[in-house]
Amino acid sequence: MTNYRAAIEAGLPVEPGWDKTLDAYEAQVTSAVLRSPDAVHNRALARLLLDLHRCEHGRTKGDPCFGCKGASAGNRLLSPGTPIGYTVHGHRIVVPPWEDHNEPEAWVQGV
Numbered sequence: 001m002t003n004y005r006a007a008i009e010a011g012l013p014v015e016p017g018w019d020k021t022l023d024a025y026e027a028q029v030t031s032a033v034l035r036s037p038d039a040v041h042n043r044a045l046a047r048l049l050l051d052l053h054r055c056e057h058g059r060t061k062g063d064p065c066f067g068c069k070g071a072s073a074g075n076r077l078l079s080p081g082t083p084i085g086y087t088v089h090g091h092r093i094v095v096p097p098w099e100d101h102n103e104p105e106a107w108v109q110g111v
């Protein structure tokens, strides 16, 4: 089982200290958000994520793009369905369809 939080909540045996590790991680994330009251840093992170659906010419998929010679093809390196990592809870992070790029929950599978 890779969903450690669910395992902990279900009372299943998990690696000792995982609950403490997850709590520390969540506190770290919360602290990072609170330390940036003007949210400049958070906006930069969000912009970076949203840029992942742009073609190499900077246009979002479907927008007119001279470089793509018509509608932008979007990010050819990370097509929808491409796994790109895991959350702290072990859920897969997968590139969603471009229509769902602005929805954080669309990037995570198995929640």
Ligand SMILES: [Zn+2]
Pocket (backbone or CB within 6 Å): 055, 056, 057, 058, 059, 065, 066, 067, 068, 069, 072, 073, 074
């Ligand atoms: Zn393009």
